[in-house]
Amino acid sequence: MKDVPSVQSCNHVEGSTAEIIVQAGGDVVLYDQRGTAEPPTPHEVPGCTPLFVNRDGELLDLGEWLVPGSGPTRIIVVSGLKGIGTSSVVRRWVELQPGRYPGGEVYVDFAALRGPSGACDVSEGLAQCLRTAFGVTKDFLPATLAERTNLYRTHAARGGPLLVVLDDVTQPAQIRPFIPAAPGSAVLVTSSRRLDELVGDGARLMPLKPLDAASGVLLLAKVCGEDRVAAEREAAERLVELCGGLPIALTIAGTRLARRRRLGLAALADELAQEDGRLAALTGGERSVSAAVSLTCSDLPAEALRLYRRLALLPGRGFDAETAAALNGCSVATAEALLEELDDASLLEDAVGDFRYTLHDLVRLHARSLAEQDEPEEERHAAVRRVIDLHVVRAAFADRAIMGKRLRITDHDIVLAGHEDPFTGPGARDAALTWLEAERADLLAAVRVAHARGLDQQAWQLAESLTALYFHHRHLADWIESGTLGADSAARLGARDAEARLRSLVSRPLMDVGDADRAREQIEKAVELAEESTHPVLRASVPEFAGRYWDHVDQARALGWYELSLQRNIEADEPRGAALARLFMGSTLLASGEHERAVATLQEAYGQLDGLGDARMAGRALAALGHAYDSLGREDEAVRALERAADMLNATQAVYYEAQVREESADMARRRADRAAERRHVARALEIHEAGGSRRAGELRKRLDGLA
16 A cells, blocks of 8 residues: 555544544554544633623624624624723623524634734644634644644534634734634624724724723723712713723723722822823733833834824824824825824824824823834924924915915915915815814914924914914914914014014904903004014004004094004005005994994995905905994995895804804894894804804803794
8 A cells, every 4th residue: 555645535433523544554543633522612702801881882783793694704803902992892792692603602812822023823823722612632633724724614613603702813814714614603803903904804893992981980980989989070080081081091090099098089180180100100010001002012113113103292183194294204105104004003093084193192192202212302303393394384375375465474485385285276265264273273282382392483484374264263262372472482583573463463362352451562562563674564564453452442542553554554555454454443433433434434445355355354344334334224234234244254254253243133133123034143143152162152042042
């Protein structure tokens, strides 16, 4: 039998677990696939932690996706940042499904299979399954990965539908050998990576988000005691926020509270509020938020890790590929690829808007610690400067699209040279205003960082551009902070024209919040600087803002400033500035009781602004003209003017002024006993105030309810 092939035959012995294999040389070997009697049905998945809370939506989704039946094997990947609870969700779902899979439940912990280098021994994982789930003893295990895979599939097909839980997987290739062929089976995978390549294998992806506020408080109560949480509910909610809803962080915080009964929740929240020590405070025994995130980062390529570190340096929270490219000093295409790598590792969170990301607060602190440790200060400063330069350019383009050729100290020909305008064509103005609104928190953060880092020119230029947003949407606190920082940076740099412009502008929101003393201080300094300037349009503009301050104090003095502004705008051949001076002069004349003169002045202002295509300011002039008509008893003209003004302000997204006009129109409609018109105007004013979080919303809601 010397010519017999390596394996000539393989025959199953009836009623036995053995197979007869004839090997080369004619020897007969009895190969026992299991090596023992029939093993019991495996139920290997560990129990869920008793601290598990909520996740009802995710558990419901798993139940809907893993419908028992006879179809092909279903694969679900539950992914998320380490410590977010992927394993707990899967284990809890398995606990709720006793007997759902007749073949049993097999469990493999890939963390235990991972060596010091991070490589995972999939062959050993298969050997583990064959031994513990299917009773194959060590002596009868095949030697190669391929042979073990085939033997695993044979056993996995024998007992009916099987559930396989693969915990802490890092690569799609680690999963495929474990997919059972028995109809109706399922594979549940947990991973800190998204593993979206498995979509091609029919997998469903379930990325986990942090716990919401209510669930976070419930978890905290389970760890440290319901009575303590109930006694300091507000502090508990603050702790959940500071932990970013991350279960591992909340568990560590709750454990500290449980161990130290005298430590109050408010005191711990105050400790965690200090960003520099937050990660250190969220370390307890073997558990550590920092260690969990570091484990994820250990698998990142060097370039992705460098971008990860630098993302923590961003002023603000949201970013896109272009911002990341500026930060990293690379092309947008390279940044997109690196962001994909970080997103796949669950280190990024989706932000509002297309193709934008944020970092979880605790991840950001971890990344910042790495940046401070591994990046020289010069490189960190250069990275931040590139991002702020990008913000300056983008905001300047938005400002130009919204405000046209109004007065600016920033030289757009220099700042925008060589850059592509993102706001062109029909709808450019609205797109620019929408972009500024979406980015406003990050842009204000950029002003803060630029001022703090001594990037004074960028700080004042960005502050000047942001007024295009504040004129329309009236974020008064933001405007005051941005304008003040920008003016201080301009002063520090010796840019006197820029300082004068910004101090005059910031006087407006200061008056609106009732801070007349600071408004006067700003406007007087602006006047002093403007009188020394050789910039003709600036010299004409600042008196207009002075007039608007004095409107609240001394109307006769205000008229003098408006007249000076009008004269200088005419001399500077600045028709828009002249029209604005007439608009505010007309409003002051109206308030002073000079109604006929007010109408004539406002009609001229409206005609000029409308002719210049400045619909926002033309709408405001028309609204003032409506008041003037009403003061003269010309009600029909007043109604038409106010209606038209409201529509113009709505079309230009000047909703703050639209709301004022709507309320005034509602008052006029009430006088005319036109309840339908009153209801319409009040409803729109309410919509605006509710969207802006205004305190007036409640009052308007009561008024609208009374009109039902």
